[in-house]
Amino acid sequence: MKKNPMENITETSPWQDLTEGSFVFGEGNSEFFNTGDWRVRTPQWNPDQCRQCLLCFPVCPDSSIPVTDSKRGDFDFAHCKGCAICAKVCPFGAITVSRVGEEESR
Amino acid sequence: MTIKDRMSGNQAIATAIRQINPDVIAAFPITPSTEIPQFVSSMKAEGLVDTEFIAVESEHSAMSACIGASAAGVRAMTATSSAGMALMYELLYVAASDRLPIVLAAVNRALTGPININADHSDSMGARDSGWIQIYSENAQEAYDNMLMAHRIAEDPAVSLPVMICQDGFITSHAIENILIEEDAPVRAFIGEYVPVHHLLQPDKSVGVGPYSISAFYMEMKRAQFEAMRNARAVIRKVSDDFGAKFGRQYGMFEEYRMEDAELAVLLMSSSAGTGKDAVDALREQGVKAGLVKLRVFRPFPAEDLAFALKDLKALAIMDKSDGFSGNGGPLGAEVRAAIYGVHDGIKTINYVYGLGGRDIRVDDFFTIFGVLEELLDGRTTDRVRHIGVREK
Numbered sequence: 001m002k003k004n005p006m007e008n009i010t011e012t013s014p015w016q017d018l019t020e021g022s023f024v025f026g027e028g029n030s031e032f033f034n035t036g037d038w039r040v041r042t043p044q045w046n047p048d049q050c051r052q053c054l055l056c057f058p059v060c061p062d063s064s065i066p067v068t069d070s071k072r073g074d075f076d077f078a079h080c081k082g083c084a085i086c087a088k089v090c091p092f093g094a095i096t097v098s099r100v101g102e103e104e105s106r
Numbered sequence: 107m108t109i110k111d112r113m114s115g116n117q118a119i120a121t122a123i124r125q126i127n128p129d130v131i132a133a134f135p136i137t138p139s140t141e142i143p144q145f146v147s148s149m150k151a152e153g154l155v156d157t158e159f160i161a162v163e164s165e166h167s168a169m170s171a172c173i174g175a176s177a178a179g180v181r182a183m184t185a186t187s188s189a190g191m192a193l194m195y196e197l198l199y200v201a202a203s204d205r206l207p208i209v210l211a212a213v214n215r216a217l218t219g220p221i222n223i224n225a226d227h228s229d230s231m232g233a234r235d236s237g238w239i240q241i242y243s244e245n246a247q248e249a250y251d252n253m254l255m256a257h258r259i260a261e262d263p264a265v266s267l268p269v270m271i272c273q274d275g276f277i278t279s280h281a282i283e284n285i286l287i288e289e290d291a292p293v294r295a296f297i298g299e300y301v302p303v304h305h306l307l308q309p310d311k312s313v314g315v316g317p318y319s320i321s322a323f324y325m326e327m328k329r330a331q332f333e334a335m336r337n338a339r340a341v342i343r344k345v346s347d348d349f350g351a352k353f354g355r356q357y358g359m360f361e362e363y364r365m366e367d368a369e370l371a372v373l374l375m376s377s378s379a380g381t382g383k384d385a386v387d388a389l390r391e392q393g394v395k396a397g398l399v400k401l402r403v404f405r406p407f408p409a410e411d412l413a414f415a416l417k418d419l420k421a422l423a424i425m426d427k428s429d430g431f432s433g434n435g436g437p438l439g440a441e442v443r444a445a446i447y448g449v450h451d452g453i454k455t456i457n458y459v460y461g462l463g464g465r466d467i468r469v470d471d472f473f474t475i476f477g478v479l480e481e482l483l484d485g486r487t488t489d490r491v492r493h494i495g496v497r498e499k
Contacts, residue, residue, distance in 0.1 A: 015326035015333075020266060021205030022327055023304050024314035 004032040034078045035062075041082035041097050045074055049094040056086040056095065108353070109287045115278035118246040118285055119185070119211045119271070120145035122253035124154055125293040128209075129180030132160035132171035134190060137223045138275035139213035142185035165190040169197035169208075176206035177315040179305025181257060183208065187275060188215035191229045195236065201268045202237025203331060204316050207260030207300075208268040210238070211253065214376070214427075215275040216463040224464020225275040227375070228428035231437050237331055239269040239338055240405040242375040244361075246283045248402075249273040251355055254288070257297055258345045264337040274377040276464065288353055296352055335406045342403055359408035361400040362415055364390060368397025370479040371416070373442055374425035375401045378460070378467050385472030396476055401438070409445035416446055421454040421479040427461045435459065435491035454482040457491040465495050 005026025009018060019025070050072070057065040057072055064080035066073045087095040113121070119142050123131070133143035149155045158175075162168045168184045175182035186194060191212065201208050217228040230240060239259060243249040252271045260269040273279055306313050319327055342359065350356040363383050365371065372382055379400035389396040399415060401408075416422060424443070426436025434440070439457030446453055458475060461467050471494050481487035 011322040013326070015329040018323065018326050018330060020304075020330065021203065021315070022317055022319055022323070024317050025304075025312065027312040027314075 002028070002031075005029055007032070031079070036064075036076075036078045036080055039077070039080055039082040041084055041099055042077070043075055043080065043082065043084060043087055044096050044098065045072075046094045046096070049092050051092055051094075053091065055089050055091065059085045059089055061085070107289060109289065110284070111287050112282050112284050113246060114141075114280050114282050115243070115246040115249045115273045116141040116213065116280065117145065118250035118287075119253055119273075120149070121287060122250050122293075123157075123183065123211075124149050125254070125288075125290050126181070126183075126257065126297060127155050127294075128157055128183045130158045130160065130172065130175035130182040131184060132162050132168045132175070132182070133184045133186070134162050134165050134168050136165070136187050136190035136215075138215055138225075138279045139185045139187040139190070139211065141279070142211050142213070165193040166197060169194040169201060172208045173197060173201050173204065173206055173316075176201070176208050177204065177305065178307050179302040181209075181300050182206075183210070185211035185213065187213045188217055188223075188229045191233060192217060195233060198233050198236040198238060198268075200316060203327065205266040205331075205334065206268060207257065207266055209253070209256045209260055210268065210270040211249075212270045212272040213275045213279045214272055222463040223275070225277050225377070226427045226462045226464070227272075228462075230270060230272050231428040231430065233270070234405060234437060237267065237335070238405060239265075239267055239335075239342075239403075241269065241271050241342075241403055242401065243271065243273040243278065244377055244379045244400060245278055246273075246281075247285050247355070248357075249278060250285060250287065251349065251353070251357065252402075254293055254297065255342075255345050255349050255357075257300065258348075259338065259342055261300055262337075262341045262345075263303065265334050265341050267331075267334050267338060272376065277377040286355075292352065296349070338406045339403075339408060342406075357402060359401075359403045359411050360415070361402060363398040363400065365397035365399065365415065367395055368418070369395040369420045370422075370476055371397040371399060371419050372423045372425055372472065372475060373399040373401060373416075373438070375404065375427070375438065378425070378427065381467055381469055382472050385469045385476070388469065389473070389476055394476065404438075407441055407445070409441070412442065412445045413449045416442075416453060417450050419450075419453050421456075421482045423456050423458050423475045423479055425458045425460055425475075427459075429459050429462065439491065454479070456482055456487070456489060459491065459493045460495055467495055471495055 064076040084097045172182040216222040216226045256269045346357040386396045424439040430436040435457030
């Protein structure tokens with residue numbers, strides 16, 4: 001597991017503990033922030049209808065479709081914003097979208 | 107050896123820049139500061155500076171380039187006036203919140219409109235809340251001296267804030283005056299090498315500058331900026347004392363002129379102080395206990411020091427070279443009154459707006475103002491704010 005380079009700064013940190021000028025040290029730390037709670041709609045992936053054509057993952061603006069060994073897995077809901085572009089490009093109807101609050105609990 | 111010379115305020119700033127030899131200057135020409143980047147580009151062509159001169163397409167880009175250069179860890183400078191500073195406003199705030207020690211030579215000029223190219227303080231007063239340190243100069247000598255101190259103040263680890271050194275357009279920037287210039291070696295020894303704590307160009311260390319800050323962090327960042335501005339007061343005093351010890355010219359947060367036993371005084375900034383001092387001298391010869399305070403450092407605002415300096419006055423005229431359009435007078439009037447409120451409530455004050463768009467202020471105008479201070483004391487005048495030097499029916 002990758003280590004968050006800014007893990008000592010949290011939403012309870014006093015101002016004295018923040019970096020000067022909001023400098024961020026270390027790269028790629030955005031994955032440690034849960035931005036999925038802004039999500040307005042929620043996509044559902046149906047593995048039975050998915051042919052693993054992989055048209056969906058390159059269009060995801062938030063890199064929220066993980067791909068391992070040339071196969072996609074379920075959504076990363078810590079970062080998915082619900083834009084539904086993936087559902088739009090899926091030729092097989094394997095991704096459906098519901099409004100927040102309508103989806104089954106995940 | 108100090109060199110006696112004669113030059114304009116813009117030449118004085120350009121001389122300081124040659125001695126500072128900054129790594130990057132990004133600037134766009136605008137009257138009356140145009141000469142500064144013009145002189146620098148000539149010096150660059152003659153091999154007198156190593157500076158990378160970036161001829162940008164706007165002041166928005168000038169400050170953006172300075173922010174990029176400063177974030178990369180080098181000394182970055184620019185010069186501007188009036189509408190040019192207005193076009194920088196967004197980036198002025200970014201430079202301050204990113205805590206980048208950029209130095210800006212501001213040549214004060216009225217903001218449009220109506221369009222006008224002459225001196226007043228409406229440009230830099232509009233940027234007074236941007237988080238920049240602001241130091242105002244009475245003449246070319248002070249512009250030069252303040253510029254030599256700017257980097258030491260900006261780069262101090264307790265401060266790490268951008269600094270603008272202001273002088274009045276044309277009155278100071280273009281008038282040739284006698285000036286004392288210091289030699290390159292002692293100036294460079296005084297300023298020192300810049301060693302940034304954090305910067306972008308470190309191969310083994312990733313750094314991100316200027317990230318989005320959510321509500322959970324924004325206020326903490328602003329609180330840290332407040333602390334830096336508070337720290338700047340002691341740093342400015344220390345750097346000014348060091349400068350005085352080395353070069354013999356003493357500066358504080360403000361200058362007190364014949365204030366020892368003064369009962370009536372005016373408070374103002376920049377070039378008009380020279381005219382005011384002549385008026386004070388003349389009034390003193392008539393037995394009037396007149397004095398003058400020339401504010402040098404407007405940001406951080408030296409409220410406690412000012413309140414102490416003004417404590418024995420009976421009446422004070424605070425003079426603003428920009429209106430501010432609060433409907434209650436200019437920004438200097440508001441801040442000075444706030445500084446003495448609850449501390450020295452016995453001092454009668456009036457706020458004068460003067461000198462807009464290059465309107466002259468004369469010794470006679472100061473006599474009028476000191477006369478009104480007498481009227482404040484005996485109750486003949488109760489006005490809070492007036493304009494002077496304006497034609498009225």
